[in-house]
Amino acid sequence: MAKNREKDDADRGFNSSVMTGVDSSISLLKLISTLIVFVVGVVIGLVSSSHINRYLTFQDDRFTFTHSYIDSLQFSVETPQLEAQCGREDCLSIESFISPRNLNHGMTDGELFWRASMVPQKEEFPFKKVPRVAFMFLTRGPMPMLPLWERFFKGQDLEKYSIYLHTHPRFDLNVTKDSVFNNRQIPSQGVEWGSVSLVDAEKRLLANALLDFSNERFVLLSESCIPVYNFPVIYSYLIESTHSFVDSYDDPSRYGRGRYSRSMRPDINLADWRKGSQWFELHRTLAIKIISDTKYYRIFKKYCRPSCYPDEHYIPTYLHMFHGSLNANRTITYVDWSQIAPHPASFSAVNITESLIQSIRNNGTFCSYNSEKTQICYLFARKFDASALEPLLNLTSKIMGF
Numbered sequence: 001m002a003k004n005r006e007k008d009d010a011d012r013g014f015n016s017s018v019m020t021g022v023d024s025s026i027s028l029l030k031l032i033s034t035l036i037v038f039v040v041g042v043v044i045g046l047v048s049s050s051h052i053n054r055y056l057t058f059q060d061d062r063f064t065f066t067h068s069y070i071d072s073l074q075f076s077v078e079t080p081q082l083e084a085q086c087g088r089e090d091c092l093s094i095e096s097f098i099s100p101r102n103l104n105h106g107m108t109d110g111e112l113f114w115r116a117s118m119v120p121q122k123e124e125f126p127f128k129k130v131p132r133v134a135f136m137f138l139t140r141g142p143m144p145m146l147p148l149w150e151r152f153f154k155g156q157d158l159e160k161y162s163i164y165l166h167t168h169p170r171f172d173l174n175v176t177k178d179s180v181f182n183n184r185q186i187p188s189q190g191v192e193w194g195s196v197s198l199v200d201a202e203k204r205l206l207a208n209a210l211l212d213f214s215n216e217r218f219v220l221l222s223e224s225c226i227p228v229y230n231f232p233v234i235y236s237y238l239i240e241s242t243h244s245f246v247d248s249y250d251d252p253s254r255y256g257r258g259r260y261s262r263s264m265r266p267d268i269n270l271a272d273w274r275k276g277s278q279w280f281e282l283h284r285t286l287a288i289k290i291i292s293d294t295k296y297y298r299i300f301k302k303y304c305r306p307s308c309y310p311d312e313h314y315i316p317t318y319l320h321m322f323h324g325s326l327n328a329n330r331t332i333t334y335v336d337w338s339q340i341a342p343h344p345a346s347f348s349a350v351n352i353t354e355s356l357i358q359s360i361r362n363n364g365t366f367c368s369y370n371s372e373k374t375q376i377c378y379l380f381a382r383k384f385d386a387s388a389l390e391p392l393l394n395l396t397s398k399i400m401g402f
């Protein structure tokens with residue numbers, strides 16, 4: 001039936017165009033002369049604009065000189081023939097499209113989120129795609145655990161991970177040229193604890209990491225986080241997981257449901273409201289959903305204000321409402337809430353023992369993983385202060401396997 005109707009419509013369209021063609025045969029001459037005038041106009045326009053273009057391009061080249069210089073330096077190492085054909089910045093290359101090496105850019109958040117939301121329609125990739133884990137560090141300044149992370153990444157396959165740092169906008173991480181953390185700071189903005197700017201920073205990290213098409217899993221970490229397993233274990237745990245790990249639960253207390261605002265109705269009801277730790281792990285599909293959402297983000301920005309913390313509610317609630325089946329609803333970042341305090345406990349040098357790390361790795365309790373049971377519930381842990389570094393470095397090879 002539907003097919004027939006489509007055909008009818010096509011027939012009618014054909015008939016009517018034939019009819020009007022006959023009717024207007026007299027004005028055909030008129031049409032041709034109009035066309036000639038139009039074509040001449042276009043040619044004159046093109047000739048004059050090419051002069052203007054050349055002028056503009058020249059200006060543009062001067063402005064972007066530093067950029068293209070750096071780009072050509074990076075590409076000349078692996079693909080000298082590419083540079084010969086194409087030294088300019090606007091030259092299209094698959095390398096810089098699928099995996100931008102220079103993390104610096106001048107895009108606004110709006111431009112960045114839009115670009116990062118692009119999804120290829122073609123299933124095969126025209127390059128060897130090794131799925132990567134993006135380690136995204138949301139930090140304020142120095143990273144006391146840096147030597148531990150350097151050891152964690154040492155000797156690992158560079159194709160299997162990438163690192164992104166969101167810092168204070170004026171902070172400059174001083175690391176040596178051969179460090180895996182060198183040149184991994186993304187264009188950052190100020191973050192105010194407890195405000196929506198924290199969610200903005202998380203989205204900024206996600207969007208910058210999404211620009212690399214090989215990034216498949218996205219882990220959010222802080223400067224006080226440590227890995228409690230080695231890279232190969234963490235890599236396969238994440239890459240092989242059918243779920244993302246975002247803490248998301250209903251907390252009936254005033255610290256959960258108490259932070260809900262009735263102004264969010266009817267788009268978000270109290271029954272939809274969820275809470276969870278901000279330290280998420282997301283699959284690429286969900287990362288794209290989160291940076292693409294405007295509607296619910298705006299509601300949180302408007303109505304989730306102190307003492308409502310958008311970073312603890314926006315992503316857990318949004319995923320629960322629309323993508324719950326893709327979420328494990330638990331976090332893979334351990335934190336100690338055993339002491340009664342508004343903040344979780346910090347670990348200092350005195351607290352670091354083999355048994356502490358061992359118990360975080362495996363506490364005899366089970367978690368679900370791909371619909372089965374596993375003894376590995378946590379891959380990372382927080383909050384460790386600077387004094388914990390040395391004793392932790394002493395334990396890595398014996399306990400953590402790196």
Ligand SMILES: *[C@@H]1O[C@H](CO)[C@@H](O)[C@H](O)[C@H]1NC(C)=O
Pocket residue numbers: 174175
């Ligand atoms: C960076 O570190 C090097 C070596 O540790 C040191 O010599 C240099 O002064 C540092 N630079 C800044 C800006 O802190």
Ligand SMILES: *[C@@H]1O[C@H](CO)[C@@H](O)[C@H](O)[C@H]1NC(C)=O
Pocket residue numbers: 243319320321324325326327328329
């Ligand atoms: C997580 O919660 C959602 C509801 O938000 C549910 O549909 C899903 O099955 C849960 N995930 C697991 C692994 O139990």
Ligand SMILES: *[C@@H]1O[C@H](CO)[C@@H](O)[C@H](O)[C@H]1NC(C)=O
Pocket residue numbers: 336345346347348350351
């Ligand atoms: C660390 O050790 C100190 C001193 O023994 C203790 O007071 C504190 O509760 C410990 N912290 C944690 C998180 O266990």
Ligand SMILES: *[C@@H]1O[C@H](CO)[C@@H](O)[C@H](O)[C@H]1NC(C)=O
Pocket residue numbers: 338359360363
């Ligand atoms: C391990 O389990 C015990 C008993 O359930 C609990 O007291 C302890 O805090 C847990 N430790 C960790 C690191 O999860």
Ligand SMILES: *[C@@H]1O[C@H](CO)[C@@H](O)[C@H](O)[C@H]1NC(C)=O
Pocket residue numbers: 390391394
């Ligand atoms: C680290 O290990 C070395 C050698 O085993 C030892 O001398 C040192 O005291 C340890 N440091 C800490 C902070 O545990």
